[in-house]
Amino acid sequence: MPETKLPSELFLSQQVRDIDSSAINRHGIKGFSLMNKAAKFSFNILLERFPNCQKVTVLCGSGNNAGDGYIVAALAKAYGIACNVYFLSPPDKLVGDAQSAYQMCLAENVSCDHYSDKSLASETDNHIIVDALLGTGLNSPVRGLYADAIEAANKSTAPILAIDIPSGLNANTGSIMGTAIEADCTASFIALKLGLFTAEGQHYTGELYYDDLEVPAKIINEQTPIAHCLSLQKLLDQVSVRPRHFHKGNCGHTLIVGGDRGYGGAVLMAAEAALRCGSGLTSVITHQDHCSALLSRTPEVMVTSTENTQQVEQLLDAATVIVIGPGLGRSAWSEKLLQRVIKLDKPLVLDADALNILTNKQNWINSVDKENQGKRIYTPHPGEAARLLGHGSAGLIQQDRLHAITELSNKLGGHILLKGSGSLLASKGETISICPYGNPGMASGGMGDVLSGIIGSLVAQGFDEGFALRLATTLHARAADIAAKQSGERGLSACDLIPVVRSLLNKLNYEL
Template sequence: MQTLPPTLYNTAQIQELEQRLIHQRGISGFALMTKAGAAVFAQLHKKWRHARTVAVFCGAGNNAGDGYIAAALALSAGLSVDVYALVSPDVLKGDALTAYQHYRAAHGSVSTFSLGQPINADVIVDALFGTGLDRPVTGQYLAAIQAINDSASPVISVDLPSGLNANTGTVLAAAVKADCTVTFIGLKRGLLTGEAAEYCGDIIYASLDVPEEVFQDVQSTVYRVLPKTFPRRDRCIHKSKNGHVLVIGGDRGYIGAVMLASEAALRVGAGLVSVATRKEHTGFISVHRPELMCHGVDNAEQLTSLLEKANVVVIGPGLGQSHWAKELLLAVIHSRKVSVIDADALNILAKIPAAHNNLLLTPYRSILTPHVGEAARLMNLPIAKIKEDRFTVVANVQKKYGGIAILKGAGTLIATADDIGVSTSGNPGMASGGMGDALCGVIAGLLAQGFSLKDAAQQGVYIHGKAADMAAMQDGERGLLASDLMPHLRRLVNH
């Protein structure tokens, strides 16, 4: 499988890359278009070698030009090609017009797409919209996307699935569900997060032979999270050198959350893990996992000595939002301990006075791990607003609360004050209770062993998702449990 490049770009940066190629490197726009169309056809032929008929949907811009080039190559290869134009070719301009003329010179024909028109093809090429789309899809374009999605034919999208926002990964009213997306020049950040996972299929990157120096001229602070090799342990190491994690939570009825977080911290290598929870839970936890040190706490005063012994704190799993929960959270914040703040601790944090929130800012080192709903509460925004632009939201959470902010979901985002990492490990089977508890335990276990805040957050998210992928490979995604990740977490940190 192809390895995608690490750096991700927004549409403005992609446009800058293209302009530098054209004006500084003397590479014509049509030359780039020709390479793009060729890359699409090469992938089409590779994936669907026995295809004999191709339907190409073309819009009005350069994306349509890529489609016309691919259509001309399909004709030259002896395939039967139907091109459906959403606009009259008479309105095409520049390189897109040249591409259309190139296709017509190959004796290609063009039909106007009409509502309800059946699509009979072995493969569909989606060349309706490029990276410039920034408003909801309507009219004939909406009908065309629906027709493509209703077809039983496999779909290959040009640069990105039409209807998907290249910056955010959100669907603009409707989007093509592609089996494969061939993307060019720079890898668009919107392909790897949000709703994009449902629409892109296999992502194939084609650089179009862009010189490496051009990329160096256009800097991006968004990148894919890549796995790191864990350092070898000293043969004489002592458990105290591997850190002491304190997990706080497990209000009545929620004992499982602290158990999952605590075991995950142990499984990734923390030397010691303590649990502070309701007194009635301690015996059960000790029987289930005797390696954990369990303490019943009724108030913040009883938490003091446990905080002193720990070098990393997790608070939130099963915490609830009672007076007890709020008191423990404030004790953690005022302790200034390195902390992973999750679940109900985030919901409490969203409600407490700003004076306490300010304590989270530098130099206090915290990692916040909200999902979309928790992020909405932290930022006092509707959930729909959070989904519109995950990159902006995670950056704003980090700015408001300091430390590291993680926005969970397909294509989890990890924001520092300077950059954003995107982790694409994981699968839909993770949409089950307890997964977030395991994640915060993984991150805390890495922090306890001396990983930096940034590395613990990024590698924690990555290996958590990778463990879920490994578990799903064995028995499938449906029915995947957070506890199924534990043996795979251990394997990954010893790989």
């Protein structure tokens, strides 16, 4: 997606509740005023997104999220749109601001009925469902009537607007708590929640809209963000034009190591990505079977076989940065290469099978001294992360990606990229970052190989490892969005990204 006006700071749900409490209890902002503003913002989004709306059905649970929904219903009725409410918690049990919101709804003569397995099938093409069921406080799987209502809403042909967060989505982790609303759009308030951006969050959230409800920044700033959303524009603003007198020696030497028998394409893609992103020199150490193909495809790349031990040692010594893992395999040949490389006192990008081999080589990880830990970049997908942490499955990693990347950082040191929707990035002593770009078209072979080449190329050119990882990740994901917009997500290949990444890095042609 292009750059938006969303704030970059992300918070946990309890932090947002603390901000809300501080605004009300310490700074004198009326809770009902905040509720009215949230509802009005949500209703305005409804009108903006669905200008031909003729009917609104609001699903209300309990608490303040339900209060927002009751006021949206009142606003819709006052606007002249047919509206009804299905409640899943008796309104007479509502207290405080939520009860006041219900009374406001009744004053507009909105029809309010208990939800009991009612069909939410659209009666008109311009019927909108508003989700005000559960909010951010959910801490156990959705069951019973609430699960039934969510499933019915999802089966309906009507678009869904979620208030604050899609019901059933974990606000901290982005995982699904049994079942969740698949919203077309979500109106969120005061401060953005991490779960909207990672794991399954982006899919269930749809298009995200945000309003601070006029809560002063000083109140929001009482909480320290748990993560920051990366901005490609801001990262590129830190990339300067090369001086006119630069030559290849000023632009670093990226060495790609991998490509066991049958896996030559991986090192080829990584090398081509490094070359096209500006590495002054790009070399490959690979199996002898792949040397001819690599030279035919990219004659600018220097290629040597592992059998040429003298040249291998020369390249290892000459490289500015080494990328190891693409197509590496897990054979004795693979382990021997990794064992040789991991001891080196220079920046390393460890990807794919390099990570899988390390799963059973804790002593190799421990052998890296603290000074060199800061030169290591690890780029696991959830399956590789699970193996590195001994957690057994990618599913367990996806249930709490924030916890997983924190564990990886503590175990490995250096710089970590936990791939996946809403990729997370961690560097020691820094706030975790999240990449807001990317799409399902990236679910194809070779994407990680291209990314590792981009990372290596940027490190070779003199960017520090943490910045190089952040820039490479956002370039890669944003390039995928641009390529998918041009030709569609299905059939998107890793090599499709390389020319787009090059143009983005040179600040040419594309909207960021």
